[in-house]
Amino acid sequence: MTSAYPTPLDVLADQVRDLAADLGEWPSRNRVIKTFKVGAPKASAVLDTVKASGFDPANPVVDDGPEDANEIAAPTETDAVNPGPEITSEVIEESGAGTSSTKVSAPADPEPTPDAPTRSERSEVGWRAHSWALLLIAAGAFVAIWGGWVGLGKLTGFGEIALLPGIADEFTIDSAITLPLGVEAYAAFALRVWLSASRSDRARKFARNSAIGALVLGACGQVAYHLMTAAGMTSAPWQITTPVSCLPVVVLGCAAALTHLMRDEEGR
Known part of the structure; x- marks a missing residue:
């Protein structure tokens, strides 16, 4: 804040x-x-x-200090509070000679201290530690979510299609994979924009509403698939097939709208 x-x-x-x-x-x-x-x-x-x-x-x-090497800087308040290392002197008298000499001992060099890590280094180390936990959680969720969406897609009519009919009929793809790629990927993208403090209120509001909607749709899709599988159903009723078939179009529209909001904000 x-x-x-x-x-x-x-x-x-x-x-x-x-x-x-x-x-x-x-x-x-x-x-x-x-x-x-x-x-x-x-x-x-x-x-x-x-x-x-x-x-x-x-x-x-x-x-590097004053340009004139002969110039002596006047003592400041900092020097008075934190004076330099004290130089000790010792008077040595020679017996019988009646003379004395002064021995001056120089201060010992301070022991070197290791440099403290900068803020960027500390944040980078902390991010590495958190990313491992995030990757582990994401791996388990990916398997469950992917299987649920692909299974629901097959129950609602998604299946293998030829991308280049008449040109390369043997090149086919299972259209059921478009559901997890679209819905869940957009939910993560919108969630990132929502939680970003550098975005405008307009973009964050749209990202918040659409991210919550995508997560709710994802949860409903998983529930519908597992209920129909447990009941032994081989095809979904039209009440489920209709909204599921519209999901790719809805996700494309939300992603395009959020991208335009972010680009308009950066262009100002």
């Missing part, structure tokens, strides 16, 4: 400059949107501002 008090452009430019220096390259507009919770126009504006300033993320400018 974005803040009610938006970040000023100059402050956001410094944050984007630090992110680019950590990455060693320019972040994408979507990366800026997700990292700093800003809209697409502001993300584009801050990227243009930082690039126009001459900043190079591959070779960040480092301040």
Whole structure:
């Protein structure tokens, strides 16, 4: 959720400059949107501002101190709070000689500390850990959903068809696979747009309604197939065949509408 008090452009430019220096390259507009919770126009504006300033993320400018080697910087408040390592001195007196000398010991070099991982590295490691669980869940759901939709398609009249009749009659395909490819793939696509914070309210609203509708249709299709299979039916009644036969057309229309909404938004 974005803040009610938006970040000023100059402050956001410094944050984007630090992110680019950590990455060693320019972040994408979507990366800026997700990292700093800003809209697409502001993300584009801050990227243009930082690039126009001459900043190079591959070779960040480092301040080497004052140009004059003889110039001595005055102590600051930070130096007073965090003084440098203390140099200890030890007075050595020579017996009988009446002379003394001072021995100065230099501070020991601090032990090197390992660099902490950047935010992008931590997020990438976390995504890898979550993706394994998602792939495992998706594999089990894919087998069940695919089998249910293909079986329902056969009960409602879907089957092998010749894609090139009269040209290559032997090249056939089972049209029942269009049901899981269309309905379930669109449900995942619309769900992704719905949960994306960088999309407009209009696109997210359409994606939300159509994603819920696709998931409900998918659940109803699985229920209908298993009920008819358990009852020993070899063909579906017309009340089920009619909506199932219209699903490819409905899914195509929803996918085209959502794509146009997203392209209109990016073109503004």
